[in-house]
Amino acid sequence: MTYLSDLNTKLQYKAKVRKTKRLTPANTEEIREIMIEVEDPGFQCKVDQSFGVLVKHDSDFGNEYHHRLYSVADIPSKENGKTLLTMLVKRCSYVDEFNGELYHGVGSSYLCDREVGDVINLTGPFELPFKIPEDKNSNLILIGMGTGIAPFRAFVKHIYADVKDWKGKIRLFYGAKSGLELLYLNDKDGDLTSYYDEATFEAFSALSPRPHWEDPISLDAAIEERAEEVLEMLSYSNTYIYIAGYEKVKENLNKAFINIMGSKEKWENRKAELIAGKKWAEVIY
Numbered sequence: 113m114t115y116l117s118d119l120n121t122k123l124q125y126k127a128k129v130r131k132t133k134r135l136t137p138a139n140t141e142e143i144r145e146i147m148i149e150v151e152d153p154g155f156q157c158k159v160d161q162s163f164g165v166l167v168k169h170d171s172d173f174g175n176e177y178h179h180r181l182y183s184v185a186d187i188p189s190k191e192n193g194k195t196l197l198t199m200l201v202k203r204c205s206y207v208d209e210f211n212g213e214l215y216h217g218v219g220s221s222y223l224c225d226r227e228v229g230d231v232i233n234l235t236g237p238f239e240l241p242f243k244i245p246e247d248k249n250s251n252l253i254l255i256g257m258g259t260g261i262a263p264f265r266a267f268v269k270h271i272y273a274d275v276k277d278w279k280g281k282i283r284l285f286y287g288a289k290s291g292l293e294l295l296y297l298n299d300k301d302g303d304l305t306s307y308y309d310e311a312t313f314e315a316f317s318a319l320s321p322r323p324h325w326e327d328p329i330s331l332d333a334a335i336e337e338r339a340e341e342v343l344e345m346l347s348y349s350n351t352y353i354y355i356a357g358y359e360k361v362k363e364n365l366n367k368a369f370i371n372i373m374g375s376k377e378k379w380e381n382r383k384a385e386l387i388a389g390k391k392w393a394e395v396i397y
């Protein structure tokens with residue numbers, strides 16, 4: 113496991129905000145798609161990586177900079193020698209349990225407040241654990257929630273646009289609190305839906321049963337509804353499971369896999385095999 117404090121923040125790059133667009137409607141959680149351009153050719157970022165954003169911030173712990181990571185949300189492209197990168201950022205906030213005050217996440221608020229032309233400080237790139245298997249017959253179960261769709265969007269687009277001829281099954285389970293927050297899988301900005309034509313790709317969405325109650329998104333139910341296929345995929349040695357998103361959903365996912373496999377022991381053994389074979393990866397935040 114890599115900790116933020118282990119990452120190199122000495123090497124920094126300037127990036128300019130090229131576009132910033134709110135993807136979710138006004139009365140829901142704010143998630144923005146932000147495109148930045150990096151002029152320095154020394155900064156090379158790939159689909160299976162993240163990068164850091166440094167925000168000048170005086171904290172109680174004496175840190176001069178607040179450092180947070182964001183996943184690459186689209187295939188990085190080049191224009192006039194500049195690298196164009198897209199990220200998805202959810203504006204985070206939390207209520208302090210002791211004094212009941214609302215605090216705004218430092219990094220995400222900073223990014224969501226940036227305007228076109230603003231310059232930000234980047235670090236990285238850093239590796240994400242989601243690697244594209246060399247064998248195109250591999251099966252992939254991708255489970256993302258909220259901004260956890262970001263790495264998988266880049267990943268799926270890269271597989272069908274650049275790697276090509278993928279033979280294994282790709283099943284994307286994606287969850288959001290409400291239908292309006294289903295990024296890239298809706299009528300307005302549904303670019304992932306274009307891969308529905310690919311024989312190997314299917315995407316399934318799940319929503320939160322009670323979006324205003326902070327209930328976890330029912331990704332577990334979406335997966336259990338496809339228990340037969342998931343079980344079949346789990347019986348193959350070339351199946352990978354990648355998970356990106358929020359801690360809250362992890363426990364329910366575990367229960368769903370236990371139900372699908374038939375017992376806790378069976379799932380623990382299979383999961384241990386996946387981990388040992390480097391076929392299990394998760395980024396939880």
Ligand SMILES: Cc1cc2nc3c(=O)[nH]c(=O)nc-3n(C[C@H](O)[C@H](O)[C@H](O)COP(=O)(O)OP(=O)(O)OC[C@H]3O[C@@H](n4cnc5c(N)ncnc54)[C@H](O)[C@@H]3O)c2cc1C
Binds near residue numbers: 182206209221397
């Ligand atoms: C590999 C990786 C990839 C990531 N990719 C993305 C991505 O693509 N998009 C994205 O939006 N995010 C992503 N994240 C998460 C992102 O790095 C930040 O963690 C997120 O934006 C919140 O940072 P912040 O600075 O806004 O919030 P912070 O200021 O760090 O605070 C936010 C959170 O800290 C907790 N917290 C802090 N202090 C308190 C307190 N006093 N009381 C209670 N709770 C507290 C709360 O849970 C709160 O929600 C990723 C994280 C990792 C590790």
